[in-house]
Amino acid sequence: AQSVTQLGSHVSVSEGALVLLRCNYSSSVPPYLFWYVQYPNQGLQLLLKYTTGATLVKGINGFEAEFKKSETSFHLTKPSAHMSDAAEYFCAVSDWGSQGNLIFGKGTKLSVKP
Amino acid sequence: EPEVTQTPSHQVTQMGQEVILRCVPISNHLYFYWYRQILGQKVEFLVSFYNNEISEKSEIFDDQFSVERPDGSNFTLKIRSTKLEDSAMYFCASSEVGDRHNEQFFGPGTRLTVL
Numbered sequence: 001a002q003s004v005t006q007l008g009s010h011v012s013v014s015e016g017a018l019v020l021l022r023c024n025y026s027s028s029v030p031p032y033l034f035w036y037v038q039y040p041n042q043g044l045q046l047l048l049k050y051t052t053g054a055t056l057v058k059g060i061n062g063f064e065a066e067f068k069k070s071e072t073s074f075h076l077t078k079p080s081a082h083m084s085d086a087a088e089y090f091c092a093v094s095d096w097g098s099q100g101n102l103i104f105g106k107g108t109k110l111s112v113k114p
Numbered sequence: 115e116p117e118v119t120q121t122p123s124h125q126v127t128q129m130g131q132e133v134i135l136r137c138v139p140i141s142n143h144l145y146f147y148w149y150r151q152i153l154g155q156k157v158e159f160l161v162s163f164y165n166n167e168i169s170e171k172s173e174i175f176d177d178q179f180s181v182e183r184p185d186g187s188n189f190t191l192k193i194r195s196t197k198l199e200d201s202a203m204y205f206c207a208s209s210e211v212g213d214r215h216n217e218q219f220f221g222p223g224t225r226l227t228v229l
Contacts, residue, residue, distance in 0.1 A: 043220035
């Protein structure tokens, strides 16, 4: 069965530093890939998604992610962290044969230090 | 901007009691989902719902669970006889279509605590 691994349950960066949140999936057949963000007391919000085409995907708030089939990865990056980026980030996949249900990673809580 | 809403935000119940968690999906969406997240664990898919019937469900969604769209706006998750292990954050989501790559919009969640 498909699984999603997010390395690091908690990542802390300084404001202005690079943000790198890691995500790997298990399937040999690439699924559709998503990153969601959850701010305190709010629902999960889609940051970006990869379905087909260009492997570098740009999302909201300056985030981007690159699909690397050879590494079964979909890591999320942002060149310069802002205090408002502090939130929990979830990587998710939608597998072949499913009807849209998402398989999530455990989430990574991002802290941004001034 | 339209959003998915969920009530209550926090529900405390005694083991064995029935609970109903409520969701109002985005009005023009046709596909509805429930997910849950036990503290410290992954967000897990429970069930998807379309055209007044269940489309897909996970192993977690056993006979103790049921879903319903009682009117044109609400989408509910009922747990008939709650267990301690049902304590979790429950998220409702909706999407325009059920395609694998379509964006699901999530509500803020209901935290269920079973004592």
